[in-house]
Amino acid sequence: MFRLLRNLLILAVLAGIAALAFTVYHLPDPSYTVQEWMKRDQFGKYDQLISDAGTKYGLDPMLVKALVWRESKFQPDKVGTSGERGLMQVGEAAARDWARVSKVEDFEPTDLFDPKVNLDAGAWYLAKAGERWKGKADPVPFMLAEYNAGRTRVDRWIKESGKGDTAESTDLLQWIDFKTTRKYIDDIVARWRFYKERGRM
Numbered sequence: 001m002f003r004l005l006r007n008l009l010i011l012a013v014l015a016g017i018a019a020l021a022f023t024v025y026h027l028p029d030p031s032y033t034v035q036e037w038m039k040r041d042q043f044g045k046y047d048q049l050i051s052d053a054g055t056k057y058g059l060d061p062m063l064v065k066a067l068v069w070r071e072s073k074f075q076p077d078k079v080g081t082s083g084e085r086g087l088m089q090v091g092e093a094a095a096r097d098w099a100r101v102s103k104v105e106d107f108e109p110t111d112l113f114d115p116k117v118n119l120d121a122g123a124w125y126l127a128k129a130g131e132r133w134k135g136k137a138d139p140v141p142f143m144l145a146e147y148n149a150g151r152t153r154v155d156r157w158i159k160e161s162g163k164g165d166t167a168e169s170t171d172l173l174q175w176i177d178f179k180t181t182r183k184y185i186d187d188i189v190a191r192w193r194f195y196k197e198r199g200r201m
Contacts, residue, residue, distance in 0.1 A: 085110075086118035126143060
């Protein structure tokens with residue numbers, strides 16, 4: 001009798017593991033979902049601040065979260081190779097522009113390690129790019145390219161496309177000659193779609 005119960009317990013555990021593996025395998029992005037389960041505090045900790053910043057500047061919070069994921073993996077103390085700081089990896093020059101426009105007189109670059117400050121500055125900068133490209137059918141690749149590589153490079157890629165003001169996102173993507181920027185855009189757009197498809201950040 002004991003052996004039968006033990007075997008049934010082992011079968012139940014194995015069936016549970018198989019069901020979990022089947023579920024994870026059929027998720028849209030199993031790797032991300034597993035990381036999210038394992039680091040729930042880290043991956044969801046800033047959702048309210050992200051939502052607030054996105055809403056404040058007229059951005060889809062899911063897009064902002066996708067950018068945060070790509071930039072810092074939700075680490076507010078991250079420092080980039082060129083000195084970018086925090087969740088959205090905001091550079092000092094962009095942050096000083098944000099502080100000037102927002103009338104934050106006592107701004108210091110270390111303030112960017114504060115998630116609320118960082119998300120406000122980063123969302124402001126992304127929204128500023130969005131305003132510039134709002135006439136495009138699909139402005140998001142333009143916004144992300146500018147956020148990652150700067151407006152001058154985006155203008156150059158548009159010029160090189162030969163399409164001028166009529167250039168659309170497919171034209172831009174074709175002419176981006178920075179592999180890292182192209183991957184950056186692809187990664188964020190894919191993560192944004194993932195959030196939208198599941199209906200939550």
